Amino acid sequence: MSSYDKVKSQHTSAEEHYKTTTARIQKIQAHLENARRGEKLSGKVCIITGVGSLKGIGRAASILFGHEGAKHLYLIDFDSTNFPSLKEIIQKKYPDVQVTTIQADAADESAISRVCEQALQEEGRLDVFFANAGVASRNGLQDTSADTFMNSMRVNALSCFLAIKHASAAMLKTNASRGKNVSSGSIIMTASVAGIRSGAGTIDYSASKAAVNSMAKTSAYQLQKTDIRVNTICPGLIETGMTGDTFDYARSRGTAGKIGQLNPLGRFGVAEEIANAALFLASDDSSYVNGQNIAVDGGLSASHPVVPGRWA
Numbered sequence: 231m232s233s234y235d236k237v238k239s240q241h242t243s244a245e246e247h248y249k250t251t252t253a254r255i256q257k258i259q260a261h262l263e264n265a266r267r268g269e270k271l272s273g274k275v276c277i278i279t280g281v282g283s284l285k286g287i288g289r290a291a292s293i294l295f296g297h298e299g300a301k302h303l304y305l306i307d308f309d310s311t312n313f314p315s316l317k318e319i320i321q322k323k324y325p326d327v328q329v330t331t332i333q334a335d336a337a338d339e340s341a342i343s344r345v346c347e348q349a350l351q352e353e354g355r356l357d358v359f360f361a362n363a364g365v366a367s368r369n370g371l372q373d374t375s376a377d378t379f380m381n382s383m384r385v386n387a388l389s390c391f392l393a394i395k396h397a398s399a400a401m402l403k404t405n406a407s408r409g410k411n412v413s414s415g416s417i418i419m420t421a422s423v424a425g426i427r428s429g430a431g432t433i434d435y436s437a438s439k440a441a442v443n444s445m446a447k448t449s450a451y452q453l454q455k456t457d458i459r460v461n462t463i464c465p466g467l468i469e470t471g472m473t474g475d476t477f478d479y480a481r482s483r484g485t486a487g488k489i490g491q492l493n494p495l496g497r498f499g500v501a502e503e504i505a506n507a508a509l510f511l512a513s514d515d516s517s518y519v520n521g522q523n524i525a526v527d528g529g530l531s532a533s534h535p536v537v538p539g540r541w542a
């Protein structure tokens with residue numbers, strides 16, 4: 231048997247692979263339930279945007295940051311519907327973590343400057359800003375209006391610019407009485423594999439995420455010698471509120487096994503897997519990681535398009 235045939239014979243059917251994927255994802259999601267409390271964010275004051283969606287990356291990151299002992303979480307979304315349940319989960323499991331929910335537009339300069347100021351006034355320091363709020367669009371090139379383009383740029387890119395501008399100003403402030411003798415901080419932004427190359431989003435969405443990736447590099451340079459790091463996470467296909475319709479449609483048609491088949495892991499991801507990357511970047515574990523666009527995509531962006539099973 232040729233090595234190509236051997237690889238092919240090892241491949242499971244889409245249905246079998248979907249079962250394995252589901253089991254794997256349940257295990258990943260259950261991990262936090264059983265994991266011992268960590269201290270990776272102990273004493274850190276953090277702001278996270280886009281926390282409102284029940285299956286979203288922002289909500290998963292908020293819970294994980296609480297698990298890792300963040301001192302105070304300022305949680306922002308323009309939709310406050312799910313704030314009470316998020317606050318309850320964090321405060322019940324992690325009563326030492328203070329939670330402040332704020333209904334605001336992540337692309338509103340006065341709101342973003344205000345929350346950075348609030349953190350300084352209440353806690354005397356700001357350590358982490360996770361600029362995660364974002365919107366996707368659906369239309370093809372000829373149906374994309376100038377308004378749609380500008381809205382994607384406003385919500386996805388302008389929000390990140392404002393986070394960098396105001397969070398870095400707050401992170402530059404020192405406060406010896408709160409244990410901060412020198413400037414420092416971590417700014418994390420959720421970009422996308424769509425911001426790396428084509429094929430993963432509309433033209434306006436992809437352009438806005440490419441802008442986010444670019445801003446991490448420029449701002450890391452402009453913030454040199456401040457110990458303020460700026461990085462992006464580029465998720466691949468993650469099951470969240472944003473992509474829920476696609477998943478529901480595939481499941482209703484019995485084609486769920488095909489979701490996520492384009493990346494080498496052959497599966498989609500979940501919000502908790504992106505939250506883990508955000509935790510790494512928020513914590514001192516990533517103290518020398520700066521100006522980077524980190525793909526968390528099952529290997530999608532590492533590969534040219536290939537026929538599954540070929541060249542394995």
Ligand SMILES: NC(=O)c1ccc[n+]([C@@H]2O[C@H](COP(=O)([O-])OP(=O)(O)OC[C@H]3O[C@@H](n4cnc5c(N)ncnc54)[C@H](O)[C@@H]3O)[C@@H](O)[C@H]2O)c1
Nearest residue numbers: 280282283286287307308335336363364422468470471472
């Ligand atoms: N889900 C994916 O496959 C995927 C892939 C790549 C990148 N992303 C990015 O991940 C980030 C999080 O999205 P998600 O997948 O968790 O989607 P989601 O829709 O579940 O969550 C996004 C949250 O952002 C909030 N939001 C949107 N615009 C806002 C604004 N102007 N101000 C405040 N809050 C706002 C929404 O209300 C929502 O709660 C986004 O930036 C998105 O572009 C997602």
